[in-house]
Structure formats: structure tokens, C-alpha cells
Amino acid sequence: MEANPYAPPQSDISIAVSAEETLRRDHLSAEGAIKSVGILLILGGLVTLSAGSSAPAEVIQIGLLNVPAAFLIIVGAVQTGIGLGIRLLKPWSRIPGILICALGLLNFPVGTVFCALFIYYLANKRGTFVLSPEYKAVVAATPQVKRKTSILLIVFLLLLPVIFGWMIYSMANE
Template structure:
């Protein structure tokens, strides 16, 4: 007898999460986590859209020499443009479950931990999604194969979540409308 029955098992360390044999079982076990990670990608993409508006507004103020230009500088515009581009890249990368986007988003989330209290909670949750065991599985190359093998497995969003999202969207649109009304009113009074 050559093998020691009391020896610890030996396994190859590859950095990849080992996959069970049934792709559908794997996908169903991780589909909610996958959907949450993709949602974070969407949030980064939406944040990038807001940053685009802010960047263009600052650049326009510098070009036209408006009052905002006193508080703005080309260095700020350049920094905003870089952050905006990174957010677009992370949004697309997280939606596609790409490892490089995961790493950069984890750095952004780690920095976001200092935004006490709400930023801390959100950033901690995003870090959990990205760096947990399920997050490692979702970003593994083996999971990409599982996705390819199970195109019929889809995440179903509950009606409660859709209702909350609809309510949230209405509130956001109301704030945007109020902001536009205030801006137009100020322009009419000033002009």
C-alpha cells in the first residue's frame, strides 16, 4: 500500500472555482447573484451618464466663460472625463461578467466605503457581490461556459421589485422635472 490513508487530500490550485457536473444546476444556483452583479453594471452605466452631463457642463462653462467657469478648471474636466470613461467601461464589463471590470469595480467600491453611511452600505454590498464565493463563480471562465450551455435559464424579477423600481423611477423623473422647471424659471426671470 503506497498511499497514506491519513494524509490530507491534494488538489491542484488554479484560482478557478470547481464546477459541479450539471450546468443547469450551477446556473440556477447562481442566477440571482449573476443578476445582481449585472444590475451593479447597469448602475455604473447610469452613473456614467450623469457624469457625462457633469463633464460636458463643466467643459461648456470653460469654453463659454460663464460664471461656472470660475469654479471649474480643465484639470477637473479631464479627471471627470477619465472617471466617466471608467464607469462606462466598468458598467459594460460587469454586465458581461468580465474579470478586469470586477477588479476595478472592487477598487471603486473600496474607496466608496469612506462615504459614510449610505456609501459605506452600498459599497460593502457591491464588494460582497464581486468578491464573495458566488461572485468568484460568476466571474470564472467555467461559469461563462455554463451561461453558454444554458441559454434558456433566465432570471425572473418579482412584481414587487418592478413596483419599487417604477415608484423610484417616478420619483426621479419628478425631481428632474422640478429641476428643469426651476432652471427655466430662473432663466426667464434673469433674461
């Protein structure tokens, strides 16, 4: 058989991929989800902290609960710290993250949905492994592996403040 002059060049070069890199690539989506949980816990903690610090001596109604503002300051600070630990994939942050999300389940309906999802991400098999010291060693051994963010997600995240601003504005003008 005659060689095809239009065929791409053939080579025997194979790229060796380490076991750590394969493991990291297999868990990259779980890592991204858990880091997103960390960011959302940080943002929620800062909002809770600011709500409590607006009038620390008052009682604030959140959903069906009447909560002292000083309690919100403490919960907001703790939630921000836990969210930072989860964002940095610290192994100690998994159990406190589950506990703070269990507290967030009381914030019906939005907090219930988000916190149930957060608990799922933190408690499932992949989430447990991503927040383990073994995975921390895998991350240190594979700094070249990065997660690529979708352009659709970036557009959504840029539109999110506009949507929330519009919701707040329309609620204030009722």
C-alpha cells in the same frame, strides 16, 4: 387495495438536469445581483460623465471634495466601461469594479452604502465564481435558464424615476 379513480395519472418520466444547469440555477441570484451592479455602475458613470462635461474647466464640489470636472469625465467614462463589463459578466471587470467602487466609498453617505454593497457582491465567493471563465462556459451551455424578475421589482423600478424626480424638484424649489 383498490385504485383511486380521482388520483392524478402516474408516470415514470423523469427530467434529467445537467450539472451545468444545476450550477447555473444555484448561482442565478448572484448573477442577477452582479448584473444589477453593472447596470447601476453604468448609470452612475453616465451621470458622472454628464456632470463633468457640463463645464470641463471648472472645479465641482461633490460631498466634501472639490473635484476638477475633467477628472469626473475620465472617471465617468471608465466607470461606464467597467459597468458594461460587469453587466456582460466579463472576468476582467471584477477587480476594476472593486477599485471603482472603493473610490465611490468616498461619496458619503449614499455612495458609501451602495459601493460597500457592490464590493460585497463582487468580492464574495459567489460573485468571484459568476465573474469567472468557468461560469461563462456554464452560461453558454445553459441558454434556456433565465432569471424571472419579480413584478414588485418592476413596479419599484418604474416608481424610482418618479421618486428621484420629486426629490430633485423639491430641492430645486427650496
